Amino acid sequence: MILTVYLILFIMNKILKPFEEEKKKKIINLLVLIFTIYCLIVIPFDLINLSPYKSFVYYYISFAGYGILGYYLAKTDFTNIGKLKLSNKTVLLVSSVLFILSFIYFLIDLTNLSIASNEISGVNYFTFITLLLSSSIFLSFRYFEEANEDDEDSLFMKIKNGKLGMLINSISKCSFGIYFVHPLVYIFYKDIVFGSIDILKHNPIKWSSLMIVLVLFTSWGIIWIMSKIPYLEKVSGA
Known part of the structure; x- marks a missing residue:
């Protein structure tokens, strides 16, 4: 999948390189709109049979x-939307609230499906x-930095210069390595460590959250250790 995306x-x-910046921007905006429609309508309503097994190439494309979308979110100024002028802190607040609400909905929906x-x-x-x-968490981090990077006493700078910042x-x-491992x-964890426990009958929200934390930090630990070992660091993805 990653090779296909690259x-x-x-x-x-290569195709966009000859175009002027304004033309590039319009093309990127159009592609982001198409991808949004794709996620909003095409897939949920099963208009295309998308499966890594039935449509291998199309799935990974x-x-x-x-x-x-990542390029669009990184390059677009969301403090100036048409005639609407917003501060960095306002965009941070809106994106953070959107992330929290969507994550709660996502967790409840995933739990019910499970x-x-x-x-x-x-x-x-x-x-x-x-x-x-993915969009709201990206913007939350982006505007958390932009809203606080000039204030040495801000929460952002304290986190950035502290142990939590080093961990992040x-x-x-x-x-990149975490994604692979x-x-x-x-x-x-699912089949060996907790294989004998019926997780779904023991508060699935708690167990799902625990699984996220365990998988993230164990994966990070593996890649971090690999990055410190000669030769292995070249394939660790760190």
Whole structure:
């Protein structure tokens, strides 16, 4: 999937390079709109049979939408939307609230699906709620920095210069490797460590949250250790 995304973005970059910045912006905006419609209508209403098994190439090409979306979110000034002028702190507040609400909805929905199927359900990458989650958390971090980077006494700078900032920075550097190793870590906890426990009958919200924390920090620990070992650091993804 990652190789497919890299290839598509490389080709897009070559195609867009001759265009002027304003033209590039319009094309990117159009592609983001198409991807949003794709997650909002096409996939939820099953207009396309999207499956890694039935449509291998098409399935992995779809992930390029998140790469384009990431570029859009990083380059667009959300403090100036038409005639509406917002402060960095306002955008931070709105994006944070959206993330919290969408995450609560996501967790409840995932829990209900898990209870209905009597097993931990997987995540659909191409739904509007997933799109909203990824966009809102991205903007929350972006505008948390932009709203506080000039104030040395701000919460952001205290976090950035403290141990928590070092931890976040380390996880960020290891995120590529974490992406690759986390499925194995998840299987380890799900089938081996907690294999004898019926998680769904023991407060699934608590267990789902615990699983997220365990998988994240175990995966990060593996990649961090690999990054400190000669030769292994070259393939650790850190």
